[in-house]
Amino acid sequence: MIDAPIVVETRHLTRIYGDGTDVRALDGVSLTIHAGEFLAIVGPSGSGKSTLLNLIGALDRPTSGEVLIGGVPLSEVRDIDQFRGRTIGFVFQTHNLIPTLTAAENVEIPMYETGASRGERRARARELLELVGLAARTDHLPNQLSGGERQRVAIARALANHPKIVLADEPTGNLDSKTTADIMALLRQLNRDQGTTLIVVTHNHEVALAARRIITLRDGRIQSDQTVHSTLESELLDFKSSPLGQTILRGETLPDELADVAPKLRELLARL
Numbered sequence: 001m002i003d004a005p006i007v008v009e010t011r012h013l014t015r016i017y018g019d020g021t022d023v024r025a026l027d028g029v030s031l032t033i034h035a036g037e038f039l040a041i042v043g044p045s046g047s048g049k050s051t052l053l054n055l056i057g058a059l060d061r062p063t064s065g066e067v068l069i070g071g072v073p074l075s076e077v078r079d080i081d082q083f084r085g086r087t088i089g090f091v092f093q094t095h096n097l098i099p100t101l102t103a104a105e106n107v108e109i110p111m112y113e114t115g116a117s118r119g120e121r122r123a124r125a126r127e128l129l130e131l132v133g134l135a136a137r138t139d140h141l142p143n144q145l146s147g148g149e150r151q152r153v154a155i156a157r158a159l160a161n162h163p164k165i166v167l168a169d170e171p172t173g174n175l176d177s178k179t180t181a182d183i184m185a186l187l188r189q190l191n192r193d194q195g196t197t198l199i200v201v202t203h204n205h206e207v208a209l210a211a212r213r214i215i216t217l218r219d220g221r222i223q224s225d226q227t228v229h230s231t232l233e234s235e236l237l238d239f240k241s242s243p244l245g246q247t248i249l250r251g252e253t254l255p256d257e258l259a260d261v262a263p264k265l266r267e268l269l270a271r272l
């Protein structure tokens with residue numbers, strides 16, 4: 001993962017809200033996110049999570065510091081709306097679907113920016129709704145869908161333009177725990193299968209555990225930045241550091257019964 005290119009970088013990002021309140025919502029946050037990462041941002045209410053996400057998504061501008069997307073400083077992008085529309089997909093806590101449009105029509109909205117034809121838009125919307133398990137709901141209006149289904153439409157809409165990055169702010173905030181688990185499984189699948197870089201803000205530690213990396217904010221600063229290993233991954237890492245694992249990695253001669261699998265094991269361990 002570390003070899004993957006950097007897709008998001010923040011440098012000393014600070015956001016002070018004015019209007020006489022002078023809240024230092026974000027205070028010198030620097031971080032680097034590589035292509036294909038699945039990152040959760042957690043922290044107490046008011047710690048700056050949404051502020052950070054909005055700055056990364058170019059929905060807001062920093063007081064000082066810089067956000068770079070794919071190496072491009074956002075302050076130097078001329079048409080920020082177009083850049084955002086083509087690079088970033090958003091999912092919010094309240095799905096923000098347009099009530100008078102069907103599921104498919106809602107998914108088509110971001111595609112208007114790109115000049116796709118009507119046929120292309122329809123086909124892509126259908127494909128995305130199928131991906132999120134809603135092939136049978138394309139013509140339903142939002143109020144004819146359950147909360148979890150609406151959120152899945154919002155995820156399909158976020159993916160419309162093949163964004164490199166998907167930003168989600170409390171995407172499961174209004175959902176019960178079963179639906180929350182389904183939505184997180186879907187996001188995890190998209191990250192794994194399509195390599196979409198995924199940044200999810202959440203209050204919920206259970207939700208954060210679906211991610212591979214968890215950044216905790218407190219008072220506008222990074223309090224911790226941890227990589228999460230799955231159980232299997234943890235066991236493989238233990239094995240890698242064991243004497244046998246080290247022998248395999250060094251490519252040394254092994255007992256006959258291990259000789260066949262050793263090259264495969266070596267390849268696997270080397271990738272960890």
Ligand SMILES: Nc1ncnc2c1ncn2[C@@H]1O[C@H](COP(=O)(O)OP(=O)(O)OP(=O)(O)O)[C@@H](O)[C@H]1O
Nearest residue numbers: 017018021023025044045046047048049050051052
């Ligand atoms: N437009 C604004 N004007 C003034 N202060 C603001 C504004 N937006 C946010 N703040 C303040 O900035 C701080 C960080 O807010 P932010 O919305 O980023 O927190 P959060 O971590 O997303 O919280 P939550 O978990 O409740 O959504 C808070 O103290 C908040 O009151």
Ligand SMILES: [Mg+2]
Nearest residue numbers: 049050051169
């Ligand atoms: Mg928030």
